[in-house]
Structures are given as structure tokens and as C-alpha cells.
Amino acid sequence: MADSALVIGGTRFIGRHVVEELREHDYEVTMLNRGNHENPFAGADDVTHVEGDRTDDTDLRTAKLSAEPDVVIDCIAYYPADVEAAVDVFADVDGYVYISSGDAYGAEEIPKREGETELRPCTAEQATDESHDTYGNRKAEGDRVVFEAAAEGVNAMAVRPCIVYGPHDYTERLDYWIDRVANCDRVVVPGDGQNVWHRAYVEDVASALRVVAERGEPGEAYNVGDRQLVTLEEMVELIADVLDTDCEVVPAGADALASGSLEPDDFVLYRDYPHVLDTCKLAALGWESTPIEEAMHRTAVDHLESDRDGSEHDPGRQAEERVLGVLDTL
Template sequence: MPSFDTALFVGGTRFVGRHAVEAFRDAGYAVTTVSRGTHDDPFADRDGVDNYTGDRTVRADLAAARDAVEPDVVVDCVGLHPPEVRAATDVFADSRYVYVSSGSAYVPGDVPMREDETALHPCDPEQEAEDSPETYGPRKAECDRAVFAAAEAGVEAMAVRPMLVQGPHDYTERFGYWTNRVAEHDRVLVPGDGGSLLHRVSVRDLAAALLLVAEEGTPGEAYNAADRSAYTLDTSLDLIADALDTDVEVVTASERELAAHGVDPTAFPLYTPDPMLVSTEKLAALGWASTPPAESVAETARAHVDAGVTGPAGSLDRETEDAVLESLRG
């Protein structure tokens, strides 16, 4: 087994990083997070976790954190622009560097999408500096290419590509939308036939994957992270209902039926018109396994209810949903 005991997280105080810090700490690592301090630090009073205030877009801040910590492993949770990742792989060239990428880096089409076969989005220089949702996938793809280039130059750099991540402390509230609907209403509107299939991963399982890749991954490789058992949107609602000990009637509506009320299917979080699935064979070969969906959904749903999560801004409002539901009764 590798002898690593010091980890530096670029980011690490909000969602994915928060859980990953816990996983590394539980594994015996001395952990330091680098963040700007714009969000509450959940580890402020925790032994074994230090914080270094710095801006990941400022190379000197990364270098100062490196010199202070001398990390065996670096986990980059907040690399959104290729120049940032190029700088990070250079600054941390003497560490094991794990970049948190995304399944959005892939050009959709393959079912499942595979690390060494499915094409990545192209990314032109103008897109590299953008922050729009439309350029998110291309930027993540270019960040992956920066990781691969660093590995070719001798850096022990790897990428982990999670699909949609869900779990406690998810500030995007996408899964929280559906949890709130099931918790508060007997009938819930679902677009299409309910079979929307978007691969997901528990945040705790992703944290375990990051630890495993940091210790056992091969430099220059990417690893998909997603549940070994995918499940549909309507199944999600049934699992939420079971977790909350309630019942739910899933009411489906076609694109035409939704359009009659000015509703687009994309107004629903987690909806995808085409299957978005990835192969997880590479990660499983390292010894990774995912939590059964019923268990991971239950943990997530209960945490969202306790936190009062209602869903992201811009989601379908209940008044419009009720109008659609009423029209479908006839």
C-alpha cells in the first residue's frame, strides 16, 4: 500500500470536497483545505483539518500552500477553467494530483460513455475563460486534457469524472426539489414517461473514489464515478417516498401536455431526454463499490428534509404544476 499521510484540498468546504475531506481524515490523513473563506468552514473546530486562506486562481497562493503543507496528495475540487488546472498541475508537480472533473466532459451519444472511447467536448480558447452553463462541459474536457498533458510530462495526475452527485449538503438542491415534492404533496408531476435515466453517484461514494484514485490510480487516467446500479426518475420518487415513510402518485406528462401550460421538460431537475450513463468498470477494478440506491437515496432525502431544501431557483413552481396535474385528471 502507498505510504501517503498528508493531503491538500483545493476547495473542500462545501459539498464534494466536504465529504472527501472527511473520507481522507477518516483514513488517517492530515488534511489542509485551501479556500478564500467566502463560505463557512465546517472543519473550523475539527482536529486533523487545517485551513489555508488563498485563492486558487492566484498561483502564488497555491505555491504558498504547497510549501506550508508539502502534501503527498492534492485533490482539486474547484478547477473550472483550464488555465487554473494547468497552473495547479505545475505547482503540485511533486504530489499525487487528483482532479475532480465531470461526466459533462463527454460528448453525449455512447451508452454507456467510456473513459478511453467516448469523445470529449472540444474547447476553444474563448470558451476557456467563460462561466456559462453551455461551456461547462467543454471547459471540464479541456481541464482533463491538461491533466493528461501533465501526466505525460511526469506528474502523477489523474481525473475522476462523476456523474450527477447527490447527498447531504448539496447546495445545488437538484435532488432536493424532488424530495420536497414527495414530502409535501401526494401527487407529483414527472416529465415524459418517468423513465429519464441520468446516472448519479452518492457524494460519499465519490469521496471514497477520490481517496482510492489518489492512492491506487494510474497517472494519466480518468475514472468514471457513478452508481453501479442506475435508476430512473420515477424510481427516485418511489425511493424517496419509502425513505420518508409516505406514499406518492407519480403523474407523467408528455412534452405536448407540458407545452400546453408553457412548461418545458428541462424545467424539471435531473431530467434528460436521452440516457446519460457511464461505464464504471475502471473504478471497480481498483476495488470501488457503490452504495445501494435505496440506502443512498434515503440518506439524501432525510438530510434534505431536515435542512428544509426546496429546490433550485427557476424550478417549476407548484401552482403551475397543479394546473398541469388538474388538466391531466380528465
């Protein structure tokens, strides 16, 4: 009999790839979500959809009864209360895996290591706040809920991805850069182009979640990210390579950007201080990452086949042209 998995979420980005990963490893998969998004697995014999709200304990228990899961992958636990409910309902499964975040870390150090790097605090007010400013605090508190549950005998673990990219990415963060490279022969990158913000290919995040569910230690957290890191400039050059196009990367410091009324933070995926996660603990479980050339190729192909352009992150091409004009006079 095939193992059974319950995915809380499962239709949009990370969850969609988790379902695919589990299917490829012969799991019978049940998804629990509200049904607000198109189900890419409608009609699949090995995927069952249970409609429900993950914040409703009754819906969680109904999904558990339907799936009888060996493992549970929790893709949409955004508040500590979500995790508290889940570790109670799924206290007897073989593996409950909570998707945390690299943003749970509260100390800026290179690299950030599980069990060593300090996590963000979380006040009672932050635990229920809906703003993005408290996202990392809420994720860190979810980690602490997992640790406490494991101490009481629950097979609960956490996985901390950094910035996730890949096919079906509705955030469109990388889509902005792919669109720029595809349509412009000169692309402005902020600063000297050497800033590093660790990224994680979505299929690797999905495989990490499965591997941790199967082999992880209860009460542990595992970082996940590309095993090879690239700077922002190298990322743009990699995109150009996989698109087989010529593109000049033009670094622009704060003064040059100011000529276009821009700041470095106006560019998505820019981070002043490097954000790097140590992934050795995950690799020790047998997890491997996709070569970045292959990961970027799959991401770019999906972008070209979609209607995503990352325009919500666009700092404005006219502003960039003013910056390029100033740099050309230097």
C-alpha cells in the first residue's frame, strides 16, 4: 500500500510542486485548501481534494480522517496559532513538516545556521499581525511551536527556505529580471552587483520537504537553498545565458540611481547585507539541489510560456534610462 500524504495548500506555487514531488515518489496525496484557486490536479487519480479552511480545527480533522496521512506538509501556516492547531491535530503522524522561512533568523551573520543563529522574537501582538513586517517573527514563533511539540513526542519538523523561485511563482520577483533581460540589451543592477540574497529553486524546496518528512529528526529545523550561490549580477548573466541573448549588466551606485530618483531597494531581490543559509544539515539527509543552470532554464521557459512580467516590481524603465545616460557620461 502506498504511503499517504496530506498537503495543506497545494495548488499555487510551493504546494503545487510538493504535490508533484510526492506523486513522483508514489504517495497517495490529499490536498486541503479553500478551493479559491484553480486545482492543477483536478481529475488525477492519485490526488484527492478536500475543501476546507486550515484555520478551522474541524476542517483539519476532517482532512485527517479523509487522508489518513503518514506525513503532513504544511504550506500555508502563516501564524503561530496555525502551527499550534496542526501539531495537535496531527500529533500521531509519522512526520509533520512546517514550512518556515529564512526570514525567521533574527541575527545578520554569514551563513545562518540552524540551532546557532538567533531567531526573531515574537510578541503577542506580532503573532496575530497581518502585515509583512512581522512575517519573520511569526515564522520564528511557528518554529518554536514545532520544537515544543517535538519535546512532547510529536514528530514535528521545520524547513526554512530562503527566497523561492521557479515555475508558477505568483510573486513574480524573478519574472521582473527575466522580462528585463528578454526585452532590454542593457540592464541596471543596484550597487556594484555583488550583493547576495540566497535563493532556493522550488523543486528543491519540494524535495527537501519530502526528505525531511521521511528522514528528518523531530524537533529539528532544516535550511534549504541553492547549493551554489550567485550574486545579483551573476543571476542576470545566468538568465541571459539560458535565454541565449546578449545583455550588458550595468551596476549603478546610489549616486547614479539618484539621477533617476531611484534607490537600491527599488530593485526586487536586492539586499544590502548578504543573506546566506547553511544547507549542510539538509544535505546530510541525502538531499541534493538542482544545478543552477538547469533550475534557471526551467524557470525562464515557464516565464516565457506564462503571462507574468513582474511589472509590479518594475522601478520604471524611463528612470533606468536616465541612470544609464548619466553613467554613459562618466
